[in-house]
Amino acid sequence: MFSTILTVCTGNICRSPMAAAALADRLRRRGLAATVESAGIAALVGHPADALAVELLAERGLDLSGHLARQLTPELIRPFELILVMERDQQREVEAILPSARGRVQRLGYRGGFDVPDPYRRGRPAFERALALIDRGLDDLERSFWPARP
Numbered sequence: 001m002f003s004t005i006l007t008v009c010t011g012n013i014c015r016s017p018m019a020a021a022a023l024a025d026r027l028r029r030r031g032l033a034a035t036v037e038s039a040g041i042a043a044l045v046g047h048p049a050d051a052l053a054v055e056l057l058a059e060r061g062l063d064l065s066g067h068l069a070r071q072l073t074p075e076l077i078r079p080f081e082l083i084l085v086m087e088r089d090q091q092r093e094v095e096a097i098l099p100s101a102r103g104r105v106q107r108l109g110y111r112g113g114f115d116v117p118d119p120y121r122r123g124r125p126a127f128e129r130a131l132a133l134i135d136r137g138l139d140d141l142e143r144s145f146w147p148a149r150p
Helices: 015-029 051-058 088-097 124-145
Strands: 004-009 035-040 082-085 105-107
Touching: 004 015, 004 088, 015 035, 015 051, 015 124, 051 124, 082 088, 088 105
Parallel strands: 004 035, 004 082, 082 105
Antiparallel strands: none
16 A cells, blocks of 8 residues: 555646545545645646636535645655656656656556546636546556455
């Protein structure tokens, strides 16, 4: 089991905060203790999560209102056992930032063969689609890495 997981997207205001909150909630419901955080390759540092991300997660009872975007750095990557990216190119970018992370970086949609497209400034349907793909990737991750529920 992974106890430290980092989710990564571009700006750290849409996909990675949604993925981190959804994953943390799944792990919590399983009774698993883990640190789940997020960051962005080109983060809008200090900005809150996009209002649509906050709204969609609030509908699930998850709170993104305190999220502030932060920049991905080698120091930030180093302690995480698993780094989940949203797009294939982001995996290469994370590994370029910290080459020793190779092997710990995985695209969330790897098993399903998909990227999670950036919904930024594309309206609620794009956010709903991104969140559905995040859920699909987390389903695959759950089946692969965490024990079956009792």
